[in-house]
Amino acid sequence: MSHESARIRAEALESLLVEKGLIESEFVDDVIARYNDRVGPLNGARVVARAWRDSAFKQRLLNDGTDAIAEYDFEGGEVQKLVVVENTDAVHNVVVCTLCSCYPWAVLGLPPKWYKDPAYRSRVVREPRSVLKEFGTELEADMEVRVWDSSAEVRYMVLPSEPVAWRELPEKTVVERITRDSMIGVERLG
Amino acid sequence: MSEVELSGRYEPPMANGEVLFEAPWQGRVFAMAVTLAEQGCMAWSDFQGMLIEVVGAWDTDHPHSDEEYPYYELFAESLSRILVQKGLLDSEEIHKADGLMAARPHGHDH
Numbered sequence: 165m166s167h168e169s170a171r172i173r174a175e176a177l178e179s180l181l182v183e184k185g186l187i188e189s190e191f192v193d194d195v196i197a198r199y200n201d202r203v204g205p206l207n208g209a210r211v212v213a214r215a216w217r218d219s220a221f222k223q224r225l226l227n228d229g230t231d232a233i234a235e236y237d238f239e240g241g242e243v244q245k246l247v248v249v250e251n252t253d254a255v256h257n258v259v260v261c262t263l264c265s266c267y268p269w270a271v272l273g274l275p276p277k278w279y280k281d282p283a284y285r286s287r288v289v290r291e292p293r294s295v296l297k298e299f300g301t302e303l304e305a306d307m308e309v310r311v312w313d314s315s316a317e318v319r320y321m322v323l324p325s326e327p328v329a330w331r332e333l334p335e336k337t338v339v340e341r342i343t344r345d346s347m348i349g350v351e352r353l354g
Numbered sequence: 355m356s357e358v359e360l361s362g363r364y365e366p367p368m369a370n371g372e373v374l375f376e377a378p379w380q381g382r383v384f385a386m387a388v389t390l391a392e393q394g395c396m397a398w399s400d401f402q403g404m405l406i407e408v409v410g411a412w413d414t415d416h417p418h419s420d421e422e423y424p425y426y427e428l429f430a431e432s433l434s435r436i437l438v439q440k441g442l443l444d445s446e447e448i449h450k451a452d453g454l455m456a457a458r459p460h461g462h463d464h
Contacts, residue, residue, distance in 0.1 A: 165431050170424075170427040176451035179454075180443055181443075187386060196381045316398075
C-alpha cells in the first residue's frame with residue numbers, strides 16, 4: 165500500500181466506522197490530543213527522577229514496574245507489563261522491539277521514527293555498541309550491554325544512571341533534563 | 355515532512371522536537387486503532403498480532419532495503435485486515451469506500 169493509498173484508506177476506514185456507529189470522529193480527535201499533549205516522555209522522566217531520590221520507590225519500580233507506576237494513573241491506550249531495567253557502572257541497557265514497534269507508551273509516549281526502522285530493530289541486537297556509538301554513546305570496553313526485546317506483553321524502560329553533578333539539583337529540574345533517548349537506552353545522561 | 359501543513363487542527367504531534375506523525379492521516383489511523391481497542395471492538399493484542407504479521411511480511415519482501423520503512427502504511431493495512439477478520443467491515447465495502455474517497459475533488463483532503 166502506497167502512502168497515497170494508505171491516506172485514502174485511513175479516510176475510508178474512518179467514514180465506514182463512523183457510519184456504522186463503531187467510532188465517533190470526536191473520540192479519535194481526543195485520542196490524538198491525548199497522545200499529543202498528555203502522554204509523553206515526561207511521564208517516564210518523573211518516574212526516573214523519583215527513583216533516583218527515593219530508594220524504596222526505586223526498589224518497587226525494579227521489582228514490578230507495572231505496579232510501581234499504577235499510582236500515577238498514567239493514560240496509555242495499552243498499558244502492558246512494564247519492566248524497568250537499571251543502568252549501573254557495569255551494565256548498560258538498551259530497548260528495542262525486533263518484531264514491530266512495541267514501546268512503553270504510558271511512560272514514554274509514542275516511539276520516535278528511528279525506533280520503528282528495520283535498521284535499528286535488527287542492528288541493535290547484532291551490534292549494539294556500533295548502534296549506540298552512532299547515537300553518540302561510546303561505552304567502555306568492559307561495560308556489559310544488555311539488549312531488551314519488547315513484545316506485545318512486556319514493555320521495557322531503562323532507568324538511566326544519574327550524573328553525579330545532578331544529585332544536588334531539585335527533582336523538578338532533574339525531570340526536565342531526563343531525555344526520552346536515555347530511557348530507551350541509546351543515550352547516557354550528563 | 356516538507357508536504358505537511360503545520361497548522362490548525364491537523365498539526366502533527368511533536369515530542370522532544372520530533373514529529374511523531376508525518377501526515378494527519380497517520381495520526382488518525384493510529385487513533386482509530388486505539389479508539390476501537392479502548393471501546394472493546396477489538397483486543398489490542400489481536401491488532402498487534404496482525405501488525406507483526408504485516409510488518410514481518412514487509413521485512414521478508416524487502417531484505418537489505420534502503421527504502422524508507424512505511425510504518426503507517428503497514429499500520430493502515432493491518433487495521434483494515436483485522437476489521438475484516440473480526441467481521442466489523444467487509445473488504446468489498448472498504449474498496450468501495452476507497453474509490454469514493456479517491457474520487458473526491460482535489461482540495462477536499464485534509
